[in-house]
Structure formats: C-alpha cells, structure tokens
Amino acid sequence: MPDAVAGLLSGLPLWMEDTLLLLVALLPVLVIGALVLRGFAVGPLLSALLRRQAWVSVVFTALIAVSIGLGVGLIAQERGLREGTARAADKFELVVAAPGSEITAMLAAVYLQPSAIPLIDGPTYAQIAAHPNAELVAPLAFGDSYDNAPVVGSTPAFVEYLSEGLAKGRVFATETEAIAGARTPLGVGDSFAPQHGRGDAAEGAHGDFEYQVVGRMPMTGSPWDQAYIVPAESVWSVHGLANGHGPDWDGSVGAPFDPEYFPGTPAALVKADTLGGAYVMQAQFNTDRTMALFPGTVLSRLHALMGDIRQVMSILAVVTQVLVTVGVLAGLMMLTRLLSRRLALLRALGAPRRFNFALTWSYAVTLIVAGAGLGLALGVLLTRIISGVITARTDILVTASLGWSELHLVGAFVSLTALLALIPAWLTMTRPVVRDLRG
C-alpha cells in the first residue's frame, strides 16, 4: 500500500479504518454491480429465476456458506484461542523457575499443566521475595487434586491479586481452608479431601485431612477457574515436608517464609512494582540457578509461530472457498444452458445482450452474497461450538467471535468471486439466439 494511503489510514480511528478496508474489499463487486446493472430492473426476473431453480440455488448457496463458515470459523477460533491464552496469562507478569524449558515452566505455572520441573530452593526464593522491585512474590505447591481438579498451594496475597476481590467469602487464613475456582462445583462451607496426584495418577487421600472452602474466585478465564487454591503450607505439610516456617510459627499462612524451612517451589510468581522493575528482576534472575521468564513473551513467541500457521490457514481457507465457488460457477454455466431458451426469448424480444449478462451475473452474485452471509452466521455458530469444546477441555476461556479480519476476508471473497461470475455471464452473450429459441 502506498505510504500516503497507509499514513491516511493510520490517522483514523480503528473502527473507521476497518470499515474503510471492508468497503475497499467490497468495492470491486459494488463497481461491477453498478456497471452491469445500470439502467436495468432485473429484480422480478432474478426472483423468478431463483424460484424456478430453488433447489439448485439452495444447494449452491449452502456449498458456499459451508466453505465460508469453515474458513471464517477456523480463523476466528485461532484468534480466540490466542486471545484466551493471553488473557489467562495476563496476571502472570514474571515467573521465576529453575533453569529448563520456558514453555514447560509457563504451562505448569500459568496453565496448571502437570509437569515434572525442578524446584527452586529456599534461599533463592528468599532472594526473589526480598528484591526491592518485588511487590508480590508467591510460591506454588503442586501435587494434589480433588475430583480431577488441581489443588494448588500458594499465598493469601496471591489469591487477592489473582481474583481482584473474591466473588464470595474470604481468603484462607489457616492450613485447612481453601478457595474454590469459579468453575468448580464446591461452594463456601463445603469440605473436600485432597487426593495425592491427579487424574489417572491419583493415589488416594492424605488420611483424614480435609479442606473447607471459605471463598470462591470470580471468573478469570484461566485454568485457575477449575482449581482449588489452598495455603502452600498445607500442601507441603500433608506431603511430609517442612511447611515454610520455623518452629515458632504462629500458624498464619502466607509470606514471609523461612528459607531454612522452605521445601522448594517449582515457580515463584512475581508482580514487580513497575514494568522497569519487572525487567530488572528478569535480568537479575536469569542466572545459572534460576530462569526468569515473561509468560507474555513466551506466549507471543508461540503465537508468532502460530501466526505463520494462521497465514497458511487463511490462504487455504480462501483457496477452498474459491474452489467451491468455481465449482458453483461451473454449475451455473451448465444452468445457463438450461436457461438458454428463456435468455434467447429475452434477446428475441429486444433485450440488450447486457441485460442477459446482468441477469446471469446477478443470479450468481445473489447466491454468492447469500452464501457469504449464511457462511458468516455459520462461522459464528461454529466458533461458539468449538470455543465451548476448547474451554471445556483446556479450562482456558475462549470467547471467539467474528472480527474485522473475517469480514475483510469475506468481502474480498465476494469481490473475487463476483469477478469470476462475469465468465458464465459473458458466456450467455455468446449463445446462438435462434437455435436456443427453437430449443
């Protein structure tokens, strides 16, 4: 795009830029339509044609709708997934873990995916917690589950930070209290016994130990909605480890932890005082003993990789749609042969050749536009269904909805295929009138 146009566009509000782009995408079909239909009233004959070929029209429209719906749905879904994963990681500014795979550490800390990662020890954790730029540092303690949902140990401060205010109840204050995620079945006052391990690997309860739910999280759109958050101390205790505090501990859960009695954590979740502070900490804790990562950065690297896939997907979607439309147009060419007597009649009555051209073209474009419109609706439906499935399976809230890029894609598709529809329309002009008239 020339710099001047790009400059002009960049000065506009985003919605106006998107609307303009959609209009530009639709411009070819609008211009062709204006030129082809100028001076004619094809409406009544077009409607007669659609009624006469009702089933053919329905099948052709459905084919276009399905191809567009699948293409648009996939692209919207991919974006929804990207946004969902980014939203889920929003609260996790900086994660400090033992050196290893950044992705594994992120999956474990942010998305609560079971994984075996090394722990960071008490002195290292204390160093992180004491950093002048650290506003909030919380350990994570994994290992238990209830009803296949993870039971994650952490601190009251982390619960307050993650929830931004509980939906119900209060934050845990003792080792036997728990907070239920927004999508868990338990409510305030319910009790549950944690199982060691998770899923198929669950190995049974820790004796008679039970938690009582004292608060419920609001929806965060992350796997934490499906988890129970409990004091890290109790997770460590029930596994026979030190509970993070010295012998003279008063029993109030949460920071500060005593490095001597700190059993280790797979990750320290950090909120720095400022963005600059976060970078300072990230630089300082990228050492041979620790790895500091921004989940947002790791995600965007993953998304960049997905971006390439998205481009391939977009191209494949367009190619599929164009192929379907070419098939439909080929069908239309055959159809125009069936309609040849009627078109010849119009010519014999004195209709200009351009009238038959306009009639055939507008018939094709009606199917294309109807197919595109239905395809968008189908795309919305598909994304809702797939989003629901992904949300249920990954616990990452995916709320995919159609965006401007899909509308631009469909706009370009309509224009491109409207151009292709000129071919069958042109073929009607070359047919022999007398022979067609005699059938």
Next chain:
Amino acid sequence: MTGIALAISGLEVRGQGGRRILSAPHLEVPAGAAVAVRGPSGAGKSTLLYAMAGIIAPAQGRIVWGDTDIAGRDDRGRAAFRRESVGFIFQEHLLFEELSALGNAAITALYAPRRDRRRIRDNAEGLLTRLGLGESATRRSDTFSGGERQRIAVVRALAGDAPVILADEPTASLDRPNADALADDLMRLARDDGRTLIAVSHDPALHDRADHVIDVVDGRVETPEVQHA
C-alpha cells in the same frame, strides 16, 4: 401510433455451411397493413420473420423498416430496433411461469428506459383488461389455459407500443375456438392502433383476416397477393 412500412430487396439468408435457406428478391408491406405469411413447413417462413425482426443477420440484401435498414446494423443495433419498434409473438407462448400475467406482459419494461417503464406497465394492464384477463393479472402465468397464455404473449408484444407486430404461428398451439378468438384479437388490436402486422401461419382463419398474403415456397418469397382493399 402509426405502423411503419417494410421494403425488402435482394435478401438472402444463409444457413450453416453457407447454404442459402431463404431469398426474397423484392417485398414491400405498406405501413399499417396486416400480412399473413404462408407456405409449407420448412419453406423458410420463420426464417423470413426472424430476418425481418433482425434476430437473424442476412448474408446480403436490405431490410428497410421506414427509413431504417436493419440489415446494415450489427447485432446490438438490430436488438435496439427490435426493442423500440417490434413486438414479437411466438408459436409457443414462451412465458416466464414464475411471473404473473402482468409481470410477463410488461416484461420489456425491465430493460426499457426508466421513463418508459410506467407507460409499458399501464399499457399491459389496459390490454390485459381488454382481452378479459384484467381480473387475474396478478396470478402466476402457469395457472392460465393455453389460449389465455397466448393472449398474455400478445399483450407482451403490444405493451411497448411497437409499431410493428411480428407473429410466428400464433394460433398453432390453440384449439379452433381459441385460435379464432386470438386471430380476431390480434387483428383488432393491430388495426385499432394502425400497427403493421406480419404473421407467419398455416391457419386459414388468419389468412382470411389479413390484408395481404405472402407465400414462401422452397426458401423463396413470392410476391404478395392482395386480399382486402
């Protein structure tokens, strides 16, 4: 409205492979005349009519309607002439079944200049009423009988105020009473408005009602015979 005269000279129409299928050395039809064209099947009657309408381009010769030689025009020019000056009636009514009687009768309005569309529609409505179809003008055309459908086709040919009506076997697909009624309607409507009517037909009823009868024999147009003063 006044019909226009036709003067044909040295007309030759060739078919596939350049074979001559029709010749008309000399033919004149006065403005406002009602002419029947007769001849055996395959003699070239319809070809003559199609050439007169400009649907077929002749290999040589002149087809002059008033001052306009349509043989010298290209396809677009001949279609424009048809649009402005010719109403065509086919052997089979050839209606768009999904459209109403009025929709078919006023179909030429769809590609006529915007200023003429209202007039064509009003004419079609008036003519349908004159032919007894005014009450059911909004009914789908495929719900009408054969005779009624052909009357709708006649209205379609007349609604645009064309000074020339060309009809190809307009009564061939009708039973006797309907054929007679249609022949009467066609002649009356053409004469009332002073249009030039040329009808290809095997039907003696139509020949009897015409001012002139032209014979086409073995692809050659004979000199017309005058029937009525």
